[in-house]
Amino acid sequence: MSTCQQTSRVWALAFAAAGSLLVPAIASAQAATAAKTPTFAKDVAPILQRSCVTCHRAGESAPMSLMTYEEARPWARSIKSRTTAREMPPYHIDKSIGITKFKNDPSLSDEEIQTIAKWVDGGAPRGNAADMPAPRTFKDSGAWDFEPDIVVKFPPYKVPASGPDLYGNIYADIPIKTDRYIQAIQTRAGTPASRKVVHHALTYAVADPDSMEVSGDDSAGVDGGDFLVEYASGKNAEVYTGDSGVPLQAGKKAMVSYHLHSVGEEVDAYIEVAMKLHPEGYTPKHIRWSKQLAQSTAELDIPGNSVVRIDGYTVMHKNARILSFQPHMHIRGKRQCLELIYPTGGSAARSEMISCTNFNYNWHINYTYADEVAPIVPAGTILHVITWHDNSQANRANPDPKNWVGDGQRTIDEMGFAWIGWYDLTDEEYKEQLAARKAEREKKTRTTQQQQQQGQQ
Ligand code: HEC
Incomplete structure (x- = not known):
């Protein structure tokens, strides 16, 4: 008899001694696990x-x-x-x-x-093949976050293997015959190689391409063009909620104001902009605005191996419904928060932190508030944006923690502001929207109370 068999017999005896109930108990516990x-x-x-x-x-x-x-x-x-750290999916x-x-x-x-x-x-088991959901199918090999009505494809731009950052404008036709309103919009770099070289791309609708000037500034608008959308790496779609839209006039050209950088190999940069449009002849109730706001007035001064906070403020001069928030920083960007400071005076003054998000330069995410919670704010509300840059080693994206960093356009310089999407409200609309919000909340509370009561019965 081998030692192994002897041992197992000893165990068997032990179980027998402890009573016959024990064996089934263990087996069922294993089955449960x-x-x-x-x-x-x-x-x-x-x-x-x-x-x-x-x-x-x-x-x-x-x-x-x-x-x-x-x-x-x-x-x-x-x-x-990656999922436990909430890095994937990229929604921070x-x-x-x-x-x-x-x-x-x-x-x-x-x-x-x-x-x-x-x-x-x-042990990451496969499980039963019959449980597998049908594979999700996609129409387009490139992922748009929505089903586009039109896609504007800009001609490719050759980015050399090395050289200074490149700024300029490229034009393309917009395939519409009548004036329309945009309901959702998304820019993408059209190929895996393009994604590496496109630092930033701002899209406009312009009447006269010859009159356009290039400022080379990520943070500045362009005079004479209707601003449509901004793009930086990993940007998702912008969706205009609450019966709003951005006008798109027939006959205008699309212009992308690009900022490209070399990555050690020659790359053709492809930039594409997809749009979902409101139906022909439909005018949404509100025009949706998107601007970079609450930039700090102080100059950025980020010494090596340090974490620096900056604060920026913008006053909303009209009543507004805030639709979306998107932080903008570069590679030292760590976190950004948006606080609303309400104009109710004196000791009744109130502020509210509405959003904080961690930041990773690979991912420029536009966070669109759900309809039932999008902030409805009175004229005079101050947007307070708090930005943290981490220039220490703890920031894994930091290429050089010894270096001082300040304001600038290059990827290795810094910025700190928020893209805010909103639409204006007249006093009447403001009151209506607040009343509707209150009614929704009351209805919800009533339903919850009813459910609780039914649960108790
Ligand atoms: C919007 C596009 C996108 C979505 C959605 C997304 N990922 Fe990713 N994922 C990427 C990209 C791009 C990278 C490589 C760059 C990076 O790490 O940020 C990546 C990297 C990863 C990595 C690291 C791979 C490596 O090289 O080590 C893992 C793991 C991962 N993703 C898992 C997931 C899981 C799980 C989900 C869903 C729960 C998800 N991702 C959703 C785009 C995405």
Whole structure:
């Protein structure tokens, strides 16, 4: 008899001595653990399909595909760490502060993050093939966040392997026959190589291309053009909520004001802008504005190995509904918060932190507030934007923590302001919107109370 068999007999005796109930108890506990380990097919694939594969599939921006078990399995540990750190999907708003509901929010719930972690810790099992959801299908090989009505494709621009940063304008036709209103808009660098060289791109509709001047300034507008949308790496779509739109006149040309930089190989930069339009002949109730606001008046002064905070303020001169918030910084950017300081005077003054978001230069995310929570603010409200730059080693994106950094256009210089999307409200509209918001809230409270009462019965 081998030692092993002897040992097992000793164990068997021990169980027998402890009573016959013990064996089934252990077996069922093991079965319960096995049942609790989420599987790829049943639990994880639906999460990846909803929040990851728009980018994580062949030909898209992400470095690997997560469409199948075979593709995802080797990345299991990395998937757990990136989702737990809330770095993936790239949506970095801090849900523990202020407004927590957004349009087209791909971020994972705490529960989904846990499911992924448990799947990985449990050995990342495939599960039952029959549980696998049908693969998500995409019409276009490039991911737009919405179904576009028109796509404006600018002619390619050759960026040399090395040289100074490049600024200028490129033009293209806008394929519309009558005046229209934009409902959603998104810019993308059309190829994986282009994504590396396009630092920034601002799109305008212009009447006369010959009269346009290039300022070379990311942070400045262009006179004489209707500003449409800004782009920087990882930018998602802008969606104009609440029956609003941006006018687009037939006969104007699209102009992209670009800022490109060399990356060590020659690259053709392709820039494309997709738009979803309101139906022909339809005029939305509100014109949606988008501006870079609350830039600090103090000059940026960020010594090596330091973290620096700046504060900027903009007064809203009209009543407004704030639709979206998007921080803008460069590679030392760490975090940005938006606070509203209301104009109610004296000791009744009130302020409210509505959004804070972590920042990563790879990801310029436009956070669009859900309809039921978009701030409705009175004239005189101050937007207070707080920006933190981290020029220390702790910032993994920092190329050189020894260097002083100040204001500037280059990727290695810094900026700190917010893109704010909003529309103006007349006094009457302001009152109406506030009343409607109040009614919605009361209705919700009543429903919750009713549900609670029913639950108690
Ligand atoms: C908007 C596009 C996009 C979405 C959505 C997205 N990713 Fe990513 N992901 C990227 C890009 C681009 C990179 C590489 C650059 C970076 O790391 O930021 C990346 C990197 C990663 C990495 C690191 C890969 C490596 O090289 O180590 C993991 C893991 C990952 N993503 C998982 C996910 C998961 C899981 C989801 C969904 C829950 C997701 N991503 C959603 C675009 C995306």
